Amino acid sequence: MGDDTHWEAGKCLETLRGAVGPSEFGFRIQGLATHILLRLGARVLQINSQGHPDIVAETQRGLTRMEVEADIHGSCAARLLTKEDLDAIAPRRTTDRGYFALALCGPYPRWLLIEHSRLQRRHRTPASPAILQALSDVEASERWTAEFITLLLTHCRHLPAYSFDFLARQALEGKPL
Amino acid sequence: MNSKGFKLQQVKIEGFKGFTGSKTVPINGKHMFILGPNNYGKSSIVEAIRWGLFGSTRRPGEVVANQSYAGDCRVELQMEQAARGWTLKRRLVTGTSETRPELLDKQGQPHPLTSVLPELVSVPAGEGMHIIGKAQSAPLRRLPEDVSPFERTIYSYLGLADVRGAISRLEDFIELQETTEKELAEEVDKRKINIESELSRVTEQRDEIIKNPPWGAGSIPTQADTISRIEQFIKELSLGVTAQSTPVGGLELGSLIREAEALVDRVSRAKRGDVESALRAVLEKLKQGQSLLKQLSGLIGRVGEVESEIASTEQGLARVLSGETLEALAKAVEEIERQVEETALPLDIQKKAHAWLERQLHHPERQHCPVCQEETKSEDLIVSLTNRIQVASSQEKEIVAKRDALKHRYQEASGLAEQLNQLKTKLASLQQQWEQIKKKVLDFLASDVGKQDVGVLLQGRIDELDNARLTLEKQLRETAEVYQEWKRKLGRLQEEVRFHRTQERLLELERQRRQLYDVEQLLRTLVLFGDSIRRITEALKGALNNTLKRELPGINKKLTEAFVALTEHPAYNRVYIDDSILPKLELRVASDDDPLRGWLPSQVLNAQALNALELVPYFAFSELIDLPFEVYLLLLDDPTQSFDSHHIEILVAKLAELGERVQLVVASHEVGQFQQLLPNYFGSDDYMVVSTTKWSRQDGPTLEIPHGG
Numbered sequence: 001m002g003d004d005t006h007w008e009a010g011k012c013l014e015t016l017r018g019a020v021g022p023s024e025f026g027f028r029i030q031g032l033a034t035h036i037l038l039r040l041g042a043r044v045l046q047i048n049s050q051g052h053p054d055i056v057a058e059t060q061r062g063l064t065r066m067e068v069e070a071d072i073h074g075s076c077a078a079r080l081l082t083k084e085d086l087d088a089i090a091p092r093r094t095t096d097r098g099y100f101a102l103a104l105c106g107p108y109p110r111w112l113l114i115e116h117s118r119l120q121r122r123h124r125t126p127a128s129p130a131i132l133q134a135l136s137d138v139e140a141s142e143r144w145t146a147e148f149i150t151l152l153l154t155h156c157r158h159l160p161a162y163s164f165d166f167l168a169r170q171a172l173e174g175k176p177l
Numbered sequence: 178m179n180s181k182g183f184k185l186q187q188v189k190i191e192g193f194k195g196f197t198g199s200k201t202v203p204i205n206g207k208h209m210f211i212l213g214p215n216n217y218g219k220s221s222i223v224e225a226i227r228w229g230l231f232g233s234t235r236r237p238g239e240v241v242a243n244q245s246y247a248g249d250c251r252v253e254l255q256m257e258q259a260a261r262g263w264t265l266k267r268r269l270v271t272g273t274s275e276t277r278p279e280l281l282d283k284q285g286q287p288h289p290l291t292s293v294l295p296e297l298v299s300v301p302a303g304e305g306m307h308i309i310g311k312a313q314s315a316p317l318r319r320l321p322e323d324v325s326p327f328e329r330t331i332y333s334y335l336g337l338a339d340v341r342g343a344i345s346r347l348e349d350f351i352e353l354q355e356t357t358e359k360e361l362a363e364e365v366d367k368r369k370i371n372i373e374s375e376l377s378r379v380t381e382q383r384d385e386i387i388k389n390p391p392w393g394a395g396s397i398p399t400q401a402d403t404i405s406r407i408e409q410f411i412k413e414l415s416l417g418v419t420a421q422s423t424p425v426g427g428l429e430l431g432s433l434i435r436e437a438e439a440l441v442d443r444v445s446r447a448k449r450g451d452v453e454s455a456l457r458a459v460l461e462k463l464k465q466g467q468s469l470l471k472q473l474s475g476l477i478g479r480v481g482e483v484e485s486e487i488a489s490t491e492q493g494l495a496r497v498l499s500g501e502t503l504e505a506l507a508k509a510v511e512e513i514e515r516q517v518e519e520t521a522l523p524l525d526i527q528k529k530a531h532a533w534l535e536r537q538l539h540h541p542e543r544q545h546c547p548v549c550q551e552e553t554k555s556e557d558l559i560v561s562l563t564n565r566i567q568v569a570s571s572q573e574k575e576i577v578a579k580r581d582a583l584k585h586r587y588q589e590a591s592g593l594a595e596q597l598n599q600l601k602t603k604l605a606s607l608q609q610q611w612e613q614i615k616k617k618v619l620d621f622l623a624s625d626v627g628k629q630d631v632g633v634l635l636q637g638r639i640d641e642l643d644n645a646r647l648t649l650e651k652q653l654r655e656t657a658e659v660y661q662e663w664k665r666k667l668g669r670l671q672e673e674v675r676f677h678r679t680q681e682r683l684l685e686l687e688r689q690r691r692q693l694y695d696v697e698q699l700l701r702t703l704v705l706f707g708d709s710i711r712r713i714t715e716a717l718k719g720a721l722n723n724t725l726k727r728e729l730p731g732i733n734k735k736l737t738e739a740f741v742a743l744t745e746h747p748a749y750n751r752v753y754i755d756d757s758i759l760p761k762l763e764l765r766v767a768s769d770d771d772p773l774r775g776w777l778p779s780q781v782l783n784a785q786a787l788n789a790l791e792l793v794p795y796f797a798f799s800e801l802i803d804l805p806f807e808v809y810l811l812l813l814d815d816p817t818q819s820f821d822s823h824h825i826e827i828l829v830a831k832l833a834e835l836g837e838r839v840q841l842v843v844a845s846h847e848v849g850q851f852q853q854l855l856p857n858y859f860g861s862d863d864y865m866v867v868s869t870t871k872w873s874r875q876d877g878p879t880l881e882i883p884h885g886g
Contacts (some may be wrong), residue, residue: 007380098623106370107377121711125355130362133697173233 008150010107012156017105019160022072028159029070029103030054031167035066035177036111036147044171049164052088053098062095071125078126080127089116100139101144102132109152111144112136151177183256184840185209185226185810192243192250192269193228194221197877202867207256208841210855212848213869217876219844222867223814226842229267232276242269245383247876263293308679322761328762331754331794335728340721347714354707359863361700368693383679391672400430403673407433410666413438434674441667445660452656456649463642469618470635476614477632480607487600494593497586506587513580525615527578531562584702624829625794722759729754736764741799743789743827749781752793764790782881784819789828792816811835814844818849825850833858 015091017025027049037057037134040065046056053065061164067085081100090099098116103109118135119127127135155177162177169176184206191199195218202209202222211219227233228241229252242250250269255262262283267276280288288451332338388873392398398406407430414437428436498506517525534555618631626634733753740752751773752768766782767776778790795811819823825847832841836859848868855864871879 004380009375107373120707121708128359128362128366130365130697130700130705131358134362134701135708144777 005149005153006108006110008110008156009152010105012152012159013105013109015156016108016159017072024164025105026070027164028167029105029165030068030160031162031171032151033066033068033101033103034150034171035151035167036144037132037172038171038176039147040143043174047172049168052084053061053147059097062097063091064089064097064099065089066099066101068101068103070105072105076129079132080126081119081123083123085114086119091116094170099137099140100132101131103148104129109148111132111141111148113140113144183258183810185254185842186257186262187253188222188226188229188255189255190222190225190248191252192248193225193241193252193713194218194243195872195877196221196225196245197243197875198248200877200880202882206840206866207862208836208859208864209843210851210864210869211844211867211869212851213846214848215846217869217872218880219846219869220814221841221878223812223844225252226254226810227812228276229250229265232267232278243483243808243877244826256868263288265290265294277355331732331762334732335724337724340717344704344717344721344760345716347710351707351710351714354703354710358703358707361696361703365693365700368689372686372689372693376690378678379682379686383676383683386672386676386679390667391669397676398673400677402429403670403677404430404433406673407670409438409439411437411668413446414663430677431675436669437667437670441660441663445656445663449653449660452649452652456646456653459645463639463646466621466635466639469614469621470632470639472614473618473632473635476607476611480611483600483604483607486599487604490593490597490600494590494597497590498592503587503590505609506583506590509589510580510583513576513583517576517580521569521577524569524573524577525580527562527565527569531566534559534562551590580714592732595809603645644864651708658730677704718760725754725755725762729756735797736793739831740766740790743792743796743831744786744824745827746782746786749776749786752790768792785821785824788816788818788820789824792828792831796835808840811839811841813841815844815846817845817847820847822850826854829854829858852860 002094018030020028021103024044030047030049034057037044037055040059042057042059044055045055045063045136046053048054052067055064055066056140057064057164065088066090070140077101085100091098100114100119101117102112104112112114112129112132114132114133114135124133150161167177178478184205185204187201187203189199189201190196211222213219249271253614254265257263257266264281266279266281268279269276278288278290280293282288297337334339387397390397392402411433537555586821615631619626620885622634622638733751736752736754737750740746741750741880748770749766751769751772753765753767755765755775764778766778767775778787782790792813817828820828828852832843835841840862852866855866865883868881869878870881873879
């Protein structure tokens with residue numbers, strides 16, 4: 001997918017961000033993340049608006065636990081992942097996966113998915129977006145980004161109207177947008 | 178004594194610390210005890226040997242050169258191993274803290290230090306097991322619980338020094354890697370945000386242009402298309418210019434559009450300039466013509482008025498003269514005046530006086546009559562004169578009346594004659610002015626007008642000029658409209674150029690983004706490499722700790738034995754390494770009375786026991802080592818501080834045991850104690866005593882060295 005489509009998707013996201021507050025925006029991103037999972041063939045089992053982990057989904061390989069965050073472009077803020085964050089996504093079985101998923105919501109939106117094992121030694125040190133990108137699972141991040149862009153472009157006009165509750169309910173019922 | 182290692186045979190010292198001129202101390206491979214009071218130069222000898230071997234001092238940055246001595250600062254050590262003699266020379270480079278070691282064989286041939294004594298260049302002074310240098314205690318600088326020598330010694334003993342060193346270096350590397358990683362990541366984040374913001378801004382600009390395309394309904398032009406359009410525009414524009422058109426072939430887009438901008442400006446200025454200049458000339462001429470016309474009209478009017486006045490005055494004069502001349506009338510007046518004087522003078526005077534009084538202010542008070550000097554009122558005089566006039570004869574009255582009428586006619590005629598003269602003079606002046614204006618008008622018309630009316634001709638010319646003004650003004654408006662049209666065309670071309678500029682900028686930003694992507698890949702490599710190093714370090718630490726935990730019981734036993742033997746401490750009879758903070762090895766002391774508790778030595782031991790504790794590793798581990806190294810030398814600077822006699826004897830006894838395997842260099846101020854004890858524990862051929870008996874700034878220490886020492 002070319003840069004122009006990323007840019008158009010970025011404008012959709014910018015419109016959404018202008019329509020809701022920062023906290024609600026974070027929830028919307030979490031809601032959209034569940035629909036990315038649906039598009040990638042996963043079954044969403046659990047979505048927590050409070051507490052850990054943010055999302056639990058079932059894939060062909062096993063359970064995936066995720067912590068989701070949105071980075072508003074320009075903040076460049078380093079993230080300090082707590083032990084609780086990491087424990088929440090720690091795989092319980094060999095087939096499980098745990099990810100910290102960061103949505104970079106700038107003019108060219110993209111996702112960074114970082115596996116739990118990569119973050120284990122970093123829960124005491126703040127990690128900037130560039131470090132998280134360096135630690136990220138490139139393939140998973142690209143897949144998520146591609147689905148995210150399609151999702152944003154397809155539903156651009158309606159995005160502000162999709163509440164977190166709506167997105168979560170649809171995802172839990174297995175109904176993709 | 179160990180026969181495999183190097184043994185010190187002699188030390189030569191010059192300009193080092195307390196030493197001034199060169200002094201030689203022969204050792205001949207024996208143990209050397211340097212005895213003397215404090216501040217007599219004992220420590221300088223121990224330190225000189227350490228410096229000669231390692232080039233480093235006990236404390237970093239310590240000044241070694243004697244500041245009162247002008248000569249070199251140098252130390253020369255003669256050593257022997259298996260009948261081979263070596264000389265290690267070290268000299269301080271003047272003005273620096275650097276030293277130059279030089280290793281010579283017996284024949285004076287130089288050898289690289291690394292090939293003969295590799296250990297000396299790979300470890301700092303005091304480290305490792307091949308050389309043990311115990312510095313003189315300096316309680317203000319070194320804390321009693323500073324047991325790092327233990328840590329070093331134990332790691333060396335366990336053969337884990339390399340592992341511990343590797344962990345330390347890996348930790349240093351991780352620290353450096355984290356700093357680099359953080360700095361690089363911050364830079365990447367910053368640049369990425371800048372590039373993406375700029376990309377977003379420029380893309381928006383480009384899309385704005387595409388929304389209202391300056392190229393119209395056609396497809397997006399290439400740069401070549403735009404260049405061609407600008408060239409065409411320049412060509413069209415140049416056609417209307419008399420000046421030579423600018424050659425524009427081969428110019429790049431920026432230069433081309435600047436050329437077009439300049440040309441529009443230039444052509445517009447030129448065209449407007451011509452018309453404006455012509456209009457200015459016409460307006461000037463028009464103004465001049467109108468001014469002349471105004472003057473001309475004014476003059477014609479005034480001439481007419483004056484001519485009319487002249488005619489009217491001439492008629493008035495003729496009427497008053499009634500066919501007479503003014504001179505004849507003057508004579509008639511003279512004649513009748515004479516007749517009045519002769520026949521009616523009193524009446525004339527009375528009438529004049531009456532007229533005079535009538536003109537005066539009437540005063541109520543009496544005044545003197547100017548003629549008779551009688552006091553009277555003017556009203557009374559007027560009445561009196563009126564009465565007199567009334568009683569004059571009719572003849573007198575007639576002649577006076579006739580004189581008055583004739584005089585009045587004459588005065589009227591004189592006035593009119595004078596007025597006529599003035600009018601004629603004025604007319605002449607106006608005619609002169611007319612001639613002047615006429616000349617100006619003729620100049621203005623710049624043509625021979627013959628007998629034509631100049632006023633009419635002037636008006637005609639003014640009308641012509643006004644028409645010309647209107648035409649030029651129209652031309653000017655048309656030129657402005659044409660200019661606006663060029664500007665519009667130019668604006669569209671400029672917008673096209675801006676479009677290409679944004680496209681170029683987008684390409685440039687894309688290039689920067691690709692470069693940043695390469696940097697991101699490098700950062701990824703750095704970060705993942707750092708993580709690998711962390712995993713390796715953790716694994717090494719785990720393995721090291723396991724080994725330490727396995728080995729510590731045996732080590733603790735040895736440490737305890739050495740400590741008990743040296744101190745015979747009544748309360749604390751156990752020494753051990755705290756295994757809760759591995760791989761850091763920290764010493765604790767304990768008592769059998771309370772086996773579950775341990776203390777930091779400084780918390781519970783007195784100064785004597787603490788000093789003894791510092792010597793523990795040398796005694797504990799020297800027995801265990803198979804001396805695999807080239808030199809084995811124990812340097813002890815005043816080890817008996819705070820020791821009582823009993824413990825000094827214990828120390829000397831232990832030193833004698835140690836001396837079986839190690840060459841000792843020991844400095845002590847306990848002169849009497851040592852002199853008494855040494856013969857009891859050492860064979861007379863195995864040791865020598867160097868006494869420091871005096872010290873002065875000029876000569877340094879005075880040494881007493883036994884003959885054949």
